Amino acid sequence: MIATGDSFIARRIPENDQRAKSIKDWISGADVRFTNLEITTHQKEGYPSPFSGGTWAMAEPSVLDDLKYYGFNLYNWATNHTMDYLQGGLLATERELDARGLIHAGAGRTLAAAAEPRYVDTVQGRVALIGATSTFYEASLAGDPTPHIKGRPGINPLRYEEVYYVTKSEMATLKQISSNTHIDANEMLNRLEGFSVEGGQDELLFSGKLFKIADRSHRVRRPLKKDIERLTASIQAARRQADYVIVSIHSHEMEGMDKNTPADFLRDAARVCIDAGAHTIFGHGPHVVRGIELYQGRPIFYSLGNFIFQNDSVSYLPSDFYQKYGLRTDANVADGYDVRSDFGKKGLGVNPYVWESIIAKLAWDGDDLESIELQPIKLGFEQARYQRGWPELSDNVEVLQRIKELSRSFGTEIVVEGKKAMVVCK
Structure with missing residues (x-):
């Protein structure tokens, strides 16, 4: 299994980009290749929500072809951005995902659809993906139908x-x-x-x-009982229909103001998911890496950081964005990004930890976890905002050392050797 964090992709891969080819080649040997889709993909088909996940995340549907080029075959898309363009944006994104045959979980036309496992068949076994997010506005919740009222498109919540x-x-x-x-x-x-x-x-x-x-x-903070019951029911169903079960949780919540430390309820929820039969938890959301826990011999990645991060390259933004920063609605995106970042002095763009991350490679022998390899990547911290955000294989051991330290509190041992790191699994 290959696991990456957030793919907030707003631009097309440049032609003959060797960075992309190198990562594609590195990923291609895996049976399961996961990323978190943190953008809506449509032709301005939904109405903008009054609230967003920070940036109203919308890109041309063709960016999905680039994610497909990398080789990803499993996608979570339950995030704080799923409903940035309300139900219209969700349904259009679902249409574009389905048109490309991409297997996705975590959002859908009803709560049952958003919560259900989605499956990928490989020569090594069948794998289920269940997606959820703890970071969202209440209006983003999916709803189930009654005999008289149709369901509501939205996300699978972990409240x-x-x-x-x-x-x-x-x-x-x-x-x-x-x-x-x-x-x-x-x-x-x-x-x-x-x-x-x-x-x-x-x-x-x-x-x-x-x-x-x-x-x-x-x-x-404790996980909401009915959301945990829904999650565990999906896991238990998937466990009987697949060889492996992956749970993907998008969560920005933290302890205090420390983005590197997962929230107490997330730790509880992740362990409950493992107890219910999940093989691994792929976490993402805070745009920085977090520690890794081995619970009952199964890995919990509290955050895999970013894989692609281009939140300053979204081409079109609604009036709400400009008004939020005191700009006229006839301003352009460059004006908005300038003001939001105080002309490059604050925000995610000046945090170097946002622009260095990892790809995790997990090897299994039946139900037994054999190894976890961590490959560092960099996303171009020093580049202009309209250029940075593409992943590139890196020899940056600092991000590996940081994950090593963050994992100590979970009792996880990580050995950094050369330009890679290995999690001690046995």
């Missing part, structure tokens, strides 16, 4: 419950602020009128967040 624990004195302060500012007046009225459930004596819904009293201040 989480969130509780903030505070001390008694901190709770008293929150209650005073709530009383003085009427920040929770609607919620209080709903409780009085029976439209919302009354909370316990030691808890408070403050500005839409649930607070409870504890000895110390902290936050706890």
Whole structure:
């Protein structure tokens, strides 16, 4: 299996590009070749959402031909960008994926379609892919039909419950602020009128967040039970229909402001998926690499970073984008990118960790994981924003060392040898 992170592809591969050929050749030996599709592909066919995943992600459908050129045969497309152009953009992207015979999971015309396993048959065995995302706006949720109402296109969600624990004195302060500012007046009225459930004596819904009293201040997030049940049901079905089961989870959530550290609920969800029968978890989302965990002998990649990242090359953006940055709606994308980055002084473009990543190669012998090789890639950090973003095989051991350190907290040992790294699997 080959696993890559986010493919936010907005441009076509240059003709005779040796970087692409080298990666294509390196990938081609694998039976399963996975990437995460983080862009919609259509001819402006959907209405722009009032909210986006950061950039309203849209590209010409022909970029899918370039991903196919690399050799990818499995795609997750449940991300925070799936619904950037609402249902019209989703349906058009699905049409373009299907027209090319690309196997994709995580989004669809109904919740059942978004959650179901999708299969690729190889000479070495049949492999299932199940996709989900924890990062999305509520309007992105797929919905199932009833006997009278049709379903809703959208993503397969992995939601989480969130509780903030505070001390008694901190709770008293929150209650005073709530009383003085009427920040929770609607919620209080709903409780009085029976439209919302009354909370316990030691808890408070403050500005839409649930607070409870504890000895110390902290936050706890847990996967939403019904989403975990849907995920595990898909895994258990796939386990009976395939030799291997891959779960792909797109998650930007983190601990504090540390992008390198996965959220507590994501760690819980990933382990539950392994317990249910998944062979591996391919994570992505924060645009940087995260650590690798071997749980029950099976790998959890909390983030594979970027494979292609061209969020400053999207050709067309809606008025919402320009208004967000105080520009007139007749501005152009170059104006928007200039202002968003403060003329190249801030944002993802100035973070070198965004522009170096890895490709993971997993070898299996039946259910047993034999090896994991990590191949570094670079995406052109020092290039102009309209040039960077293409992956290139690299000898950058710094990204390997960083993954090694990030994996220590999970008890995972990684050996860096020369220009590659190997995860100690046994």
